[in-house]
Amino acid sequence: MQKYCVTNTMTLRKALEVIDQHGKGIAILVDDDGRVERTVTDGDLRRLILSGVSLEDEMSMLPQQNSTIGDQTTTRKDALALMDAKGLDHLPIVDANGHLVDLYDRRTLSKRIFLSAPHMGELERTYIDDAFKTNWIAPLGPNVNGFEQEICDYLGCKAAAATSSGTAALHLALVVLGVERGDVVFCSSLTFVASANPILYQGAEPVFIDSELESWNMCPRALERALLAAKSEDRLPKAIIVVNLYGQSANIDALLDVANQFGVPIIEDAAESLGAKYKGQQSGTFGKLGVYSFNGNKIITTSGGGMLVSDDEDLISRARFLSTQAREPEVHYEHRVVGYNYRMSNILAGVGRGQLRVLDERVAKRRELFDLYVSELSDRSEISWMPEPNWSFSNRWLSVCTIDASKSGVALRELLACLDGELIEARPVWKPLHLQPLFEKSKMYSAGNKNVSEELYNTGICLPSGTSMKEEDIARVCLNLRRCLDA
Numbered sequence: 001m002q003k004y005c006v007t008n009t010m011t012l013r014k015a016l017e018v019i020d021q022h023g024k025g026i027a028i029l030v031d032d033d034g035r036v037e038r039t040v041t042d043g044d045l046r047r048l049i050l051s052g053v054s055l056e057d058e059m060s061m062l063p064q065q066n067s068t069i070g071d072q073t074t075t076r077k078d079a080l081a082l083m084d085a086k087g088l089d090h091l092p093i094v095d096a097n098g099h100l101v102d103l104y105d106r107r108t109l110s111k112r113i114f115l116s117a118p119h120m121g122e123l124e125r126t127y128i129d130d131a132f133k134t135n136w137i138a139p140l141g142p143n144v145n146g147f148e149q150e151i152c153d154y155l156g157c158k159a160a161a162a163t164s165s166g167t168a169a170l171h172l173a174l175v176v177l178g179v180e181r182g183d184v185v186f187c188s189s190l191t192f193v194a195s196a197n198p199i200l201y202q203g204a205e206p207v208f209i210d211s212e213l214e215s216w217n218m219c220p221r222a223l224e225r226a227l228l229a230a231k232s233e234d235r236l237p238k239a240i241i242v243v244n245l246y247g248q249s250a251n252i253d254a255l256l257d258v259a260n261q262f263g264v265p266i267i268e269d270a271a272e273s274l275g276a277k278y279k280g281q282q283s284g285t286f287g288k289l290g291v292y293s294f295n296g297n298k299i300i301t302t303s304g305g306g307m308l309v310s311d312d313e314d315l316i317s318r319a320r321f322l323s324t325q326a327r328e329p330e331v332h333y334e335h336r337v338v339g340y341n342y343r344m345s346n347i348l349a350g351v352g353r354g355q356l357r358v359l360d361e362r363v364a365k366r367r368e369l370f371d372l373y374v375s376e377l378s379d380r381s382e383i384s385w386m387p388e389p390n391w392s393f394s395n396r397w398l399s400v401c402t403i404d405a406s407k408s409g410v411a412l413r414e415l416l417a418c419l420d421g422e423l424i425e426a427r428p429v430w431k432p433l434h435l436q437p438l439f440e441k442s443k444m445y446s447a448g449n450k451n452v453s454e455e456l457y458n459t460g461i462c463l464p465s466g467t468s469m470k471e472e473d474i475a476r477v478c479l480n481l482r483r484c485l486d487a
């Protein structure tokens with residue numbers, strides 16, 4: 001910090017040299033004991049010279065001024081608010097002795113670390129340009145067909161339909177499986193609300209299934225109990241929506257085993273797990289149907305979009321038909337069933353094609369970020385990381401851990417607020433759907449005496465995991481996480 005400091009006995013010339021050397025356009029005037037007195041800009045010195053003071057005069061000629069100064073309790077957010085209020089671009093930070101420990105500047109300070117920011121590759125623009133050049137500005141076209149084919153090639157599945165969102169793809173999955181008003185559909189409880197909203201669109205009744213600790217995904221034992229109970233009431237579900245949470249496949253063989261015994265099809269909600277694997281096979285390709293999302297925060301994105309996949313080509317062509325207003329193949333507009341406007345646009349499919357080319361890189365990078373967190377924080381006994389069973393290859397969409405508050409003494413909400421003060425976006429684990437007011441009347445089957453999804457919600461946090469993050473960003477997250485845990 002010495003390089004920013006000037007003293008009262010320095011000449012103006014020397015002070016100007018100091019400002020010139022570090023290029024921040026500002027110096028910090030300190031007294032004989034090194035305590036910060038005020039900030040000095042080159043403008044301050046220019047005005048002094050214009051008033052007749054010479055370059056060889058001492059800095060003591062500078063009039064006194066109360067400068068805005070922060071201390072070590074000043075968060076980034078506080079500092080930015082102070083700088084906004086006072087119209088400043090710099091803020092000196094002092095320790096308990098009044099000595100300079102940091103000099104914040106607005107540009108570096110205001111850099112927010114997002115949970116999962118979009119990260120474009122190099123080819124997206126080319127595909128979009130093609131769409132413009134050929135005037136395929138429609139929810140149809142070569143990029144849509146290309147994207148579907150390339151997804152099939154990547155996943156090793158037979159058919160795919162690109163949709164306007166992952167939610168739309170899930171909705172179509174329910175429709176093509178014949179889910180109707182009054183039907184029951186099972187769904188993982190620990191997930192984003194979009195997994196279950198389409199059940200309500202169909203007027204069907206959701207029943208929620210708890211997670212297992214091994215994978216954080218649907219517990220096969222809880223599923224079995226729920227199916228037995230449903231069978232005894234003669235109300236077996238029409239479908240089971242199995243979510244692959246935070247980029248990790250559910251325990252598919254065990255779940256399929258149970259579901260097959262009762263003859264109920266599984267829909268994999270793989271919105272978060274594109275590029276992940278279960279026993280070496282692509283996540284999302286095990287169920288009767290699989291659903292992916294290309295929303296802005298997902299591992300690859302089209303800004304908004306989704307994909308429905310299956311090895312059953314009839315189901316996919318039915319979904320494609322329904323996604324374009326269910327128009328019968330007649331010259332006039334003939335309609336027999338209700339349809340939807342759920343098709344992906346040809347422009348966004350172009351973004352998707354470019355993104356798909358970098359998917360493997362993105363998976364590798366997310367896994368690397370996760371490993372970095374684990375090693376940087378390995379000494380913190382209150383932190384446990386989301387497990388990866390030996391059959392799983394997670395894409396580590398988000399780096400997620402649980403924190404034992406009885407060890408840290410810091411409540412989860414306080415921890416999140418503390419990180420937010422440093423402009424670090426961390427989030428709690430999804431609030432289980434059976435706890436949502438929207439689903440308060442729905443049934444829920446726990447994994448055991450304790451409800452695992454509630455436990456994970458109460459202790460889990462998602463750390464920033466965007467693939468454009470640098471090592472220094474991870475270091476900033478870790479540093480502040482430690483600080484917030486020790487506060």
Ligand SMILES: *Cc1c(COP(=O)(O)O)cnc(C)c1O
Nearest residue numbers: 165166167192194195271293295
């Ligand atoms: C993002 C997400 C969805 C919904 O996808 P959209 O493309 O945003 O509609 C569904 N399920 C899960 C688990 C998700 O994370």
